[in-house]
Amino acid sequence: MEIREAAERVLFAETLEEKLALAPATASDSLPGLAIAMPEKPGRPRELRIDARGVRVEFPGIHRLDDDRERGVMLHFLANHELLAAELMALVLLKFPDAPKEYRAGVYAAMREEQMHTLMYVRRMRECGIHFGELPVNDYFWRTIAPMETPVDFVTRLNLTFEQANLDFSKHYAALFRQAGDTSTAAVLEKIYQDEIGHVGHGLKWFRRWKDQGSSDWDAYRGALHFPLTPSRAKGVAPFNAEGRRLAGLDEDFIRHLEVSEQSRGRTPVVHWFNPAAESHAMSPRYQADKGVAALETDLEMLIAAWCRKDDVALMRQSPSRDHLAELKRAGFDLPEIASLDELRGRKLGGLRPWAWSPDASLRLKPLAEDVSAGVPWQWRELPREWFSKSIGIRLEELLGLSEHGLICCSVEQALAAVESLLPDAQGLAKAAYSYAGRGHKRINGESPPEATRNWLANVIADHGCVIIEPWLERVTDFSALYEMDSAGRVELIGLTLMENDAAGRFLGTRVSPKWASMLDPEVATFLHREAQVMAWYQEKIPAALATLLPGYIGPLGVDAMVYRRADGSLALKQVVELNVRMTMGRVALELLQKSAPNRQGRFRTLRKGKAEAADLAFGGSLQGGRIALNDPAAAREFIAVWEVI
Incomplete structure (x- = not known):
C-alpha cells in the first residue's frame, strides 16, 4: 500500500471503521502525488463532524474518577483529539508530498499510532456506557493546525505544542486512574504517554534540522508560534512533567523556560502595567525619570504578580530571569503571562489596569484600547491630573x-x-x-x-x-485604608494595613493581618475603636465621600491616615493624611496576604539592595511561610521587594 492511499482514507473516509482501519506497518512512498489544498473539514460520519461548539470537558478530580459516566465523557473528548491528530498527520502527508522521505515515514508511523489510540479510547468509553459521537466534538485542533503552510508549522503546532502538553496530562491521569483502581483506563493512558514521547521526539528532531541554526530551540520555537498558540499551550492542565520532556530529547534550557511560561487558557486577560512615578508624570508631561526612579520602575515590576489574577498579562519593560520566575512558581505564585506591547497588539483583552491612570499610562496603553472587550470595566482612561x-x-x-x-x-x-x-x-x-x-x-x-x-x-x-x-504632628501610628471603586460608583473597603514609615513619613513597609486590630498597640486600638469610631469613618463616611469626589473613577484607592499625640498627651485621629487615586503598596500587601496561608500575618517591604545585602537576608520562603524576594535580588539595580509570611 502507498502512504498516500492510507492518508487519503484516514482524512476523507466518512465512516469510523474506514478511518481507523490500520494500513500495513510499512508502506511505499513511491507515489506521493500532488499537493492537496486544505479541506474545510476532515471526512467524518454525521455524528462526529467537528464544530467550534463542541463540548469541552472539565476533567474529573480523583474523587470523581470512579463515576463511569464522567470517565466516558472525558474519554470521548480525548478520543476526538486522537482522531484529529491522525487526520492532521494524514493532511501533512497529502499537503507536503515533497517533504523528506524519512520525515514522511515517521509521520506515517505516528498516524497509525494515533489510529490505535483512538481505537483504545473508543473501546474503553464504550465500556463506560458512552458511544463515540454521542457528544458534540470540538474543532480546535483542526482550526489551529490545518492551515499550516510548511511541515515546520505542523511540527511546531502538533508535535511540540499539543503532543508535548499530553506528556503532562497522560502521565498524570494514568497515575490517578491506577490509584483509583481503574487499571484499564490507566493502561490506555500509559501506552499513549510512551507513544507521545516518540512523537515529540520525532517532531523535535526535524524542528532542529529545519530551524535557524543560530537560534536556541526555545527561541526558535517561540518565534515559530502564532497567536492564539503560545508556549504555555505546550503544558497540560496537570503537573509539569520535566522527565518526559527529557526522554523526548528536549534540552534543559527549553524545559526550564517552558515551565515558567504562562498565558490565558480561555479567560480574556487583563493587562497590568507598573508605573510608580504616576504623580511625577501628572505633574509635568515633560517629566523624565531619573536614575533612581528608572531603577524603581524596572526593579519592582514583578509586584504585578501580587495583585493580578491567574491568566492575566504583565506588560513589562524588562522580563524577569527564568530562574527567578521558577523560584516564584516554587513559592506558590500563579505567574502572569509576560508580554511586550507588540505581542499584545490585536489580541482580545479583558481590560487595562495600570498602577495608576496617570498620563504615562494613558500614553503607554492607548495602542491597546481598541482591543479591549466592550462592557468590561477596565477600559482606557485619562484622569484629571x-x-x-x-x-x-x-x-x-x-x-x-x-x-x-x-x-x-x-x-x-x-x-x-x-x-x-x-x-x-x-x-x-x-x-x-x-x-x-x-x-x-x-x-x-x-x-x-x-x-x-x-x-x-x-x-x-x-x-x-x-x-x-x-x-507637624507627633506620629504614633500610621495606617492605610484600601478601597476598590466600581463602575456604579460603589466604594468597597478591601482592608486596613499598618504602615511602617520613617521619622519623616517616608514609606518603609506595610504590615497586614486578617485581624487588623491585633497589630495595634493596645492603647491605640482602644482609642481607635472606642473614641475615634474608626470603622464608621473608613467603612461608611469616607467611601460615601470618595464616590462624590471621584465621579467616573474605576479602580483602587488608598487613604493614608495617622494617630498622633496632642501636646496634652492624648491621642487624636487624622482621618486623611493623603488620598492616592491608584494602586498602593498597602494594597499590594493585602493582595499578597490573600494569596498566602490562611490565618497568618504578613510584612511587605521595599529595601535598598545594599541594605538587604548588608543585613544578609535569607530568602527561599513560600506563601505558606517565610521570606520571599518578589523581584530578583541578583538582577535588581537598587530595590528589592520582600514579602514575609509570619
Missing part, C-alpha cells in the same frame, strides 16, 4: 467636614504665612503637591535656615504649581 496631587486629599477632608486640614499655597509668602497660622511656634510640614511615598516633604521650624527654606519652597512651587502646608 489634579487627582494625583496632594490637593485631592484636602478636598476629601473638606467633603468630610474636617476643619483641621492642610492649606494649598501657590507662593512662598503664602506658604510661610500658612506655617505661622497653623502653629504659634511656626512648625509645620511642607509637601510638594505631586510627591509620593513620603518623598518631597520638608519640615519647617524656627531652626530651618530661612533662605534655604525659601529656596526649597520656591523650587517646589515652580515645579509642582503649589505646596501643601500642614501642622
